[in-house]
Amino acid sequence: MPATQEINIQKLGLIAGGGNLPAYLLSICKDKGIEPFIVGFDGQTDSELMDGHCHQWAEFGAVGKIISFFKSNDVTDLVMIGGVKRPPLTQIKPDLKAVKILSRLGLRALGDNDLLSVLKEELEGEGFTLHGIQDFCDRLLVQEGALGRFQPEADDWIDIELGLKVSQEIGSLDIGQSVIVQNGMIVGVEAVEGTDALIDRCSALQQNGRGGILIKTRKPQQDKALDMPTIGVQTIVNAHKAGLAGIVLHANNVIVADIKTVAKYADKYKLFVIGAPIDKKSKSVTERTPKA
Amino acid sequence: MPATQEINIQKLGLIAGGGNLPAYLLSICKDKGIEPFIVGFDGQTDSELMDGHCHQWAEFGAVGKIISFFKSNDVTDLVMIGGVKRPPLTQIKPDLKAVKILSRLGLRALGDNDLLSVLKEELEGEGFTLHGIQDFCDRLLVQEGALGRFQPEADDWIDIELGLKVSQEIGSLDIGQSVIVQNGMIVGVEAVEGTDALIDRCSALQQNGRGGILIKTRKPQQDKALDMPTIGVQTIVNAHKAGLAGIVLHANNVIVADIKTVAKYADKYKLFVIGAPIDKKSKSVTERTPKA
Structure with missing residues (x-):
């Protein structure tokens, strides 16, 4: 495997789910002097993660809110990290942005993988760059x-x-x-x-x-x-x-x-x-x- | 669906596994005046099934024994009926016939579906005709x-x-x-x-x-x-x-x-x-x- 080309940025947006990986990425950010901006999901993201960092709690359908948070903090590089359990479709409250996406996609957004790809496309369309956690750490x-x-x-x-x-x-x-x-x-x-x-x-x-x-x-x-x-x-x-x-x-x-x-x-x-x-x-x- | 062409035979060999279907096929045999000859597997086939019928208990690898049983009773039509759980490979004691099959097949016999197809091929090669239970009952x-x-x-x-x-x-x-x-x-x-x-x-x-x-x-x-x-x-x-x-x-x-x-x-x-x-x-x- 070629050595990972580690990226060099000042600010990183984390769209953080459950598990240990978000905390691990935060520790990498600390080591490298990258300032993290975290979006967490109620009931899924560990709230301790947020302590001392600029953050925003969001509901699953709050795409517009998430985008605003990062934009208002001049964050352009993002990582989606940690597993997120998709709530039942009936419990998702899509905001205007999410409704726009869903109406464009229709049922294609039902599958798990598609849902994430769609979110990625949308974020990239808004000018964000999406990274994988492996871009920040050779040995992962x-x-x-x-x-x-x-x-x-x-x-x-x-x-x-x-x-x-x-x-x-x-x-x-x-x-x-x-x-x-x-x-x-x-x-x-x-x-x-x-x-x-x-x-x-x-x-x-x-x-x-x-x-x-x-x-x-x-x-x-x-x-x-x-x-x-x-x-x-x-x-x-x-x-x-x-x-x-x-x-x-x-x-x-x-x-x-x-x-x-x-x-x-x-x-x-x-x-x-x-x-x-x-x-x-x-x-x-x-x-x-x-x-x- | 075309109506099933029900077959007309005097004797039927049942290679019987678990579940209710072997008993159901026996009740069909009774209705139609077909004489059943049953092979059962230790710990898998319900022993009550055998009562009052010509039968043979067999181990999983006893292919030669099963064939002899049917041949000595002039049974040429067979049904494999009811689920059979394959024992661990290390616990199968193949007889000479089974060894012959396994040596011909090697690892292809490892998959469940293949194992049954192989047994069917072998039985057909010995002159037996294999039927599905649906051949005996239109409404199944x-x-x-x-x-x-x-x-x-x-x-x-x-x-x-x-x-x-x-x-x-x-x-x-x-x-x-x-x-x-x-x-x-x-x-x-x-x-x-x-x-x-x-x-x-x-x-x-x-x-x-x-x-x-x-x-x-x-x-x-x-x-x-x-x-x-x-x-x-x-x-x-x-x-x-x-x-x-x-x-x-x-x-x-x-x-x-x-x-x-x-x-x-x-x-x-x-x-x-x-x-x-x-x-x-x-x-x-x-x-x-x-x-x-």
Whole structure:
């Protein structure tokens, strides 16, 4: 992978959802002397995030309000960071700007991925530049190879190749990013329940013997400036509890939050956690000799 | 749909798994004066099924034993009926015949659908004729249209078309047959957990407002003489408990066990249960005016 071209800006707008990544990006901003301006969503964004920073609480449909906030603070660079759960459509109160978008889009805005792409397009149309968090930190995307000491066994590669293929197909249908595979069988497919719930339920669905493998990839159509697939320490803890054999991540396309701790926990639990590339042509991994 | 050409035989071999369908087929055999010969699997087939009938208990890998049983009883027509859970590969004890099959196939036999197709091919190669249960009973496959009094609302058709499309894609990947859709979102995708567990977990994953829709279709490559998708009264009860709005079944390709009771329960719970066709070309349903 080429080294990330880190960007050089004074102000950064954060459209912040849940999880640890918004706080992590704030710590990067602090290190680099970037002033953050934060938009948070009621009930989804951690309110501690806002402390001491210029911020704005918004409802999900308040597109105009969000744009005004950034414009009035001369913020032109934005990051959408952390998962946001879309409320039921009936509970979204679109402001004038949002109504304009929705009337232009109609039902195309129903899918999750489309909704974010649309917001990105709209923000870019207003003159903003959207970035991915990986633009601010070289070491955030998983590289090809093992994170810790453990590697897949030779036989695991049959399941890994199947999982990479199927997770990409699932992704291209905008269903989810993750699957769990064991003995050539798709044990579970992630949809709206999220990766943690997928891992949890697959605990009981696995066959005896070597545990299943979690495979997580970026959807083929997923914008790198939008919500990148992410794992963290909790994913490793959950995988261990569920008796999985390992985790395979789409190399250069999945964010690993707190990579050192993740590697430490992977070793502690004797799980393999690896980055693996996807062969674009075959939508499968490239042929390779499994490492011992 | 053309009326089923019911077959006329004296003896029928049942390779029987779990669920209610094997007993149902036995009752059809009784009505029609067909003598049944049953192979059951330890821990999977209801032992009461065997009472008073010529039968044979078998382990999963005992292909040679199964073939001998039918041949020694001059049985040439077979039905594989009722779900069979494949044991872990390490626990299958293949006999000589099974070893021969596995060595010919290698890892292709790992997928569920392939495993059954392979068994069918092998049995046909030995001179047996495989039938689907629908060959013995006209009224077993769901027709196009509503089973009970309720119909989808006009807006439901967006979710139904999406669900039919996605369930076919999931099916073509040999993952599962069912999805639950709500407000344009795939709430859940069935893999090895089965339809009941899918319905159960989607209960909590739905958004407020009108409930989700369960869509179940036959996999494009699924052999009609093998395990056809099936629903029964319990599916309706579960759907009601989970707050679903309705159920859509692939017309002429899903078995509804005990259709009268299913329709009665659908009405009782105010659920729509319909058969809908799939447009082969677009892999989606054909355009139509929703019924009021």
